[in-house]
Amino acid sequence: MKTRLHDILRRPHPIVQGGMIWNSGWELASAVSEAGGLGLVGSGSMRPEILVDHVRKAKAATKEPFGVNIPLIYKYSEEMARICVDEEVPVVFSSAGSPKKLTPFLKEHGIRVFHVVSTPALASKCEAAGVDGVVAEGFEAGGHNGRDELTTMVLVPMVRRAVRIPVIAAGGIATGAQMAAAMALGADGVQVGSRFAATVEGSGHEAFKRAVVDAGPTDTMLTLKKTVPVRLIRNAFCERALEAESRGATPEELAELLGTGRARMGMFEGNLEEGELEIGQCSGLIEDLPSAGDVLRRIASECEEALNRLRSLTLQAP
Amino acid sequence: MKTRLHDILRRPHPIVQGGMIWNSGWELASAVSEAGGLGLVGSGSMRPEILVDHVRKAKAATKEPFGVNIPLIYKYSEEMARICVDEEVPVVFSSAGSPKKLTPFLKEHGIRVFHVVSTPALASKCEAAGVDGVVAEGFEAGGHNGRDELTTMVLVPMVRRAVRIPVIAAGGIATGAQMAAAMALGADGVQVGSRFAATVEGSGHEAFKRAVVDAGPTDTMLTLKKTVPVRLIRNAFCERALEAESRGATPEELAELLGTGRARMGMFEGNLEEGELEIGQCSGLIEDLPSAGDVLRRIASECEEALNRLRSLTLQAP
Numbered sequence: 001m002k003t004r005l006h007d008i009l010r011r012p013h014p015i016v017q018g019g020m021i022w023n024s025g026w027e028l029a030s031a032v033s034e035a036g037g038l039g040l041v042g043s044g045s046m047r048p049e050i051l052v053d054h055v056r057k058a059k060a061a062t063k064e065p066f067g068v069n070i071p072l073i074y075k076y077s078e079e080m081a082r083i084c085v086d087e088e089v090p091v092v093f094s095s096a097g098s099p100k101k102l103t104p105f106l107k108e109h110g111i112r113v114f115h116v117v118s119t120p121a122l123a124s125k126c127e128a129a130g131v132d133g134v135v136a137e138g139f140e141a142g143g144h145n146g147r148d149e150l151t152t153m154v155l156v157p158m159v160r161r162a163v164r165i166p167v168i169a170a171g172g173i174a175t176g177a178q179m180a181a182a183m184a185l186g187a188d189g190v191q192v193g194s195r196f197a198a199t200v201e202g203s204g205h206e207a208f209k210r211a212v213v214d215a216g217p218t219d220t221m222l223t224l225k226k227t228v229p230v231r232l233i234r235n236a237f238c239e240r241a242l243e244a245e246s247r248g249a250t251p252e253e254l255a256e257l258l259g260t261g262r263a264r265m266g267m268f269e270g271n272l273e274e275g276e277l278e279i280g281q282c283s284g285l286i287e288d289l290p291s292a293g294d295v296l297r298r299i300a301s302e303c304e305e306a307l308n309r310l311r312s313l314t315l316q317a318p
Numbered sequence: 319m320k321t322r323l324h325d326i327l328r329r330p331h332p333i334v335q336g337g338m339i340w341n342s343g344w345e346l347a348s349a350v351s352e353a354g355g356l357g358l359v360g361s362g363s364m365r366p367e368i369l370v371d372h373v374r375k376a377k378a379a380t381k382e383p384f385g386v387n388i389p390l391i392y393k394y395s396e397e398m399a400r401i402c403v404d405e406e407v408p409v410v411f412s413s414a415g416s417p418k419k420l421t422p423f424l425k426e427h428g429i430r431v432f433h434v435v436s437t438p439a440l441a442s443k444c445e446a447a448g449v450d451g452v453v454a455e456g457f458e459a460g461g462h463n464g465r466d467e468l469t470t471m472v473l474v475p476m477v478r479r480a481v482r483i484p485v486i487a488a489g490g491i492a493t494g495a496q497m498a499a500a501m502a503l504g505a506d507g508v509q510v511g512s513r514f515a516a517t518v519e520g521s522g523h524e525a526f527k528r529a530v531v532d533a534g535p536t537d538t539m540l541t542l543k544k545t546v547p548v549r550l551i552r553n554a555f556c557e558r559a560l561e562a563e564s565r566g567a568t569p570e571e572l573a574e575l576l577g578t579g580r581a582r583m584g585m586f587e588g589n590l591e592e593g594e595l596e597i598g599q600c601s602g603l604i605e606d607l608p609s610a611g612d613v614l615r616r617i618a619s620e621c622e623e624a625l626n627r628l629r630s631l632t633l634q635a636p
Contacts, residue, residue, distance in 0.1 A: 001631050002631065003631060014573050025489055092463040115617055119535060120535050121535070121536075138469065138471065139457065139469060140466075140468075140469040142469055148535075148536040149457075149459040149539065149540070149599075150458075150535065150536065150599060150602075151456065151457060151469040151470065151471065151472045151489075151490055151599065152471045153456065153458060153467065153469065153471050153489070153490040153491070153496060153499065154458050154490045154496075154535075154598075154599040154600050154602065154603065155535075156437060157493060157495055157496060157603060158535045158602055158603060161603075171469075171471070172471040172472045173471070175475060177475060177503055177504055178471060178472075178475060178502075178503065179500035180501070181471065181499035181500070181503045181629055181630070183495075183502075183631065184495055184498035184499040184501075184502050184624045184625075184628060185495055185496065185499045186495055217437060217438050217439070217466075217468060217472075217473075217476045218437055218439075218466040218468065221467070222467070246544070246566065247566040248564065248565040248566020248567075249566075261487075267512070280472075281467075281468060281469065281472045282472050284438075284472065284476055285475060285476060286480075287474065306502045307502075307628055307629075310498070310501055310502060310625055310628065311625075311629065313319050313320065313321060313501065
């Protein structure tokens with residue numbers, strides 16, 4: 001499927017693997033790029049020297065282009081951007097912060113920049129800041145999330161109206177039928193997170209990956225809305241956080257309840273009760289742990305099937 | 319577009335106008351059916367004799383079939399079902415309650431039944447109860463809403479997997495591109511609420527309809543989650559409700575804050591500050607107040623355009 005992203009990302013499929021803390025290291029990113037999508041190394045859980053190591057290993061594993069995700073609130077974000085320049089990473093997906101912060105620096109060095117947005121207003125700011133495109137990520141997405149709770153179904157057309165640059169849809173997308181839906185909404189491509197976390201190459205703990213497969217349709221919830229909203233599997237920690245919110249806990253109380261290192265504890269160390277298990281609502285549609293290449297090929301072929309099904313519907317019209 | 323709904327609803331377009339309290343009387347329902355969709359009279363804000371009056375006026379206004387929406391928690395729901403039988407209404411959309419309550423009675427009298435669901439588990443229960451189809455309504459929808467916060471993008475494929483009966487997608491759908499997306503997700507048709515509320519024939523107060531047009535992308539929020547979750551425009555009342563929730567108000571406090579008659583006050587009497595203004599996130603995509611027939615024709619033609627655009631994407635594939 002050839003969209004405007006084709007010329008920017010130079011990938012056969014307009015499918016980006018979302019950068020996810022603790023889940024997307026060099027193995028996942030290189031496997032996705034090798035299969036024809038765009039893999040992203042998620043730098044948000046790495047120290048700078050670890051990112052260098054992951055980028056070099058990914059380069060050794062594939063000749064295809066891959067990118068890096070940089071959360072701008074992360075204390076090392078500027079150092080991460082410098083590493084991307086030094087290592088000649090062709091594309092950066094930034095998130096969680098102002099698109100003005102790193103876009104000029106990265107663009108000056110010939111790096112393509114996409115920024116993740118949860119409102120059309122932020123998408124317009126991104127366009128003004130000179131990004132190459134935006135990722136419109138809805139409320140159903142896993143992990144950190146916007147405050148306005150716009151879902152993918154409404155956010156993508158709103159962002160499509162707000163900007164002229166390419167729009168990548170994200171949030172809730174784990175199947176090719178959903179990819180076809182995103183393209184119908186006006187997206188130029190999709191970013192897929194949760195589905196790629198639950199793969200052989202995902203760097204999360206095996207117990208976490210199994211928890212993603214086991215999660216049912218109603219097993220995630222957005223919580224910690226007074227601090228940084230995050231979508232989690234409803235384990236013991238998540239239920240405590242929801243209960244604290246329900247009784248009106250202050251941001252300070254919630255920050256104390258969260259503590260530090262809980263995302264690592266859940267997703268990387270596999271503590272399924274006390275860790276943060278960040279994943280999207282689409283975990284309820286994920287039922288196996290294939291290779292990342294198989295996931296990519298499956299999404300692409302399911303998308304083709306969905307489009308063929310739509311074609312036959314219109315041909316039957318009375 | 320011919321789907322399985324064609325044989326059940328006998329309408330040229332698989333587009334249902336959602337039954338909405340205070341907004342969907344005989345004028346809206348008959349206009350939608352006359353234009354080729356399925357109009358629904360929303361009985362949830364009517365006394366029984368008022369429903370009889372609306373059904374008779376709708377029959378006088380159009381020879382085309384139309385339906386009635388019955389919220390099962392409503393005290394008159396059984397009386398409403400009896401009226402539908404007596405008046406030979408061909409289809410009932412029930413919501414907010416157990417599908418076992420009225421389905422056998424309605425089916426016995428030859429009435430087609432669809433039930434609104436917010437989870438795939440409830441969809442399975444509906445299928446077991448013998449309904450003809452389900453409406454899978456996501457978190458972005460206006461008015462009363464499910465507790466599990468599943469969005470249309472993930473709920474529709476989940477429900478599609480859970481049942482074999484027809485699935486109508488709802489929640490966030492105001493444009494034809496969104497209709498095409500819903501069909502890509504596996505829906506057999508769509509239910510559109512907010513977009514039809516903001517029409518000439520919508521029975522809401524002019525000030526409310528204008529507020530829907532004026533609402534921006536981030537102007538609604540789901541609130542009153544401890545009582546009956548409802549999506550509202552963020553006016554003075556909604557902000558008080560959100561603030562009360564944030565400080566941990568009990569269900570009793572929230573019920574007292576809500577009081578009675580607030581939906582009528584907002585949507586029918588046009589009190590934009592103190593009334594409940596129930597509307598979906600897609601209000602941010604609604605920018606005019608056309609006739610219901612124009613809305614229906616616009617959605618159908620935009621859907622066709624979106625499908626053609628998808629077709630050209632795949633033809634360009636390398």
